[in-house]
Amino acid sequence: MLILVSGGSASGKSEFAEGLVTASGLETRAYLATMQVWDAESERRVERHRRMRAGKGFATVECPVNLAGAVLPAGCAALLEDLSNLTANGFFGPQGREGAFGRVLSGVERAAEQAALLVVVTNELFSDGMDYDPETLAYLDVLARLNRAVARRADRVYEVVCGIPIAWKGANP
Numbered sequence: 582m583l584i585l586v587s588g589g590s591a592s593g594k595s596e597f598a599e600g601l602v603t604a605s606g607l608e609t610r611a612y613l614a615t616m617q618v619w620d621a622e623s624e625r626r627v628e629r630h631r632r633m634r635a636g637k638g639f640a641t642v643e644c645p646v647n648l649a650g651a652v653l654p655a656g657c658a659a660l661l662e663d664l665s666n667l668t669a670n671g672f673f674g675p676q677g678r679e680g681a682f683g684r685v686l687s688g689v690e691r692a693a694e695q696a697a698l699l700v701v702v703t704n705e706l707f708s709d710g711m712d713y714d715p716e717t718l719a720y721l722d723v724l725a726r727l728n729r730a731v732a733r734r735a736d737r738v739y740e741v742v743c744g745i746p747i748a749w750k751g752a753n754p
Contacts (some may be wrong), residue, residue: 583737593744607658612639615666648688653695664703
C-alpha cells in the first residue's frame with residue numbers, strides 16, 4: 582500500500598504519517614531519512630524527528646539521494662520523510678536537474694515494491710504567493726509533478742491542515 586501525506590510547514594503531517602505507520606500492525610519499520618544536514622537549523626529538525634520516533638521501532642535508512650538504491654526489509658512499513666527534500670537533493674545536487682523527476686519517482690516506486698506499506702510525506706509549497714527565481718521555479722515544477730505522480734499511484738492521499746487530516750483519496754483515517 583502506498584499513502585501520500587501532504588501539508589504545509591508544521592501542519593502535523595509528519596506526526597500523522599508516523600501514526601499511520603505505527604498503527605499499521607507491521608512490526609518492522611523503516612524511516613527513510615532524506616534531509617542533508619547543512620546547518621544548526623537542519624540539525625534541530627533532524628533531532629526533533631528523532632525524538633518523535635524514539636521507542637517506536639524505526640530503523641533509520643539514510644537516503645538523501647538515490648532512494649532507488651535503498652534496501653528495505655521485505656514487507657516492512659516505511660516512512661519517507663520527505664519527498665520535498667529528496668527532490669531538492671537530487672535537483673540541486675551533483676546529478677543535476679536533468680532527469681531528477683525520473684530518479685526520484687523510480688526511487689519511490691522501488692521503495693513501494695519492497696515495503697508492505699510506504700507512507701510518503703511531502704510539502705505543500707505552492708500557495709505562498711512568493712515570486713521565485715527561475716531555478717527555484719524549475720524545482721517547484723518537478724516537485725509538483727512528483728506530488729501528482731505519487732498521488733496517482735497512491736492508494737490513499739491525505740492533506741493535513743492545522744493537525745487535522747483530510748482524506749482526498751481512499752479511506753478516511
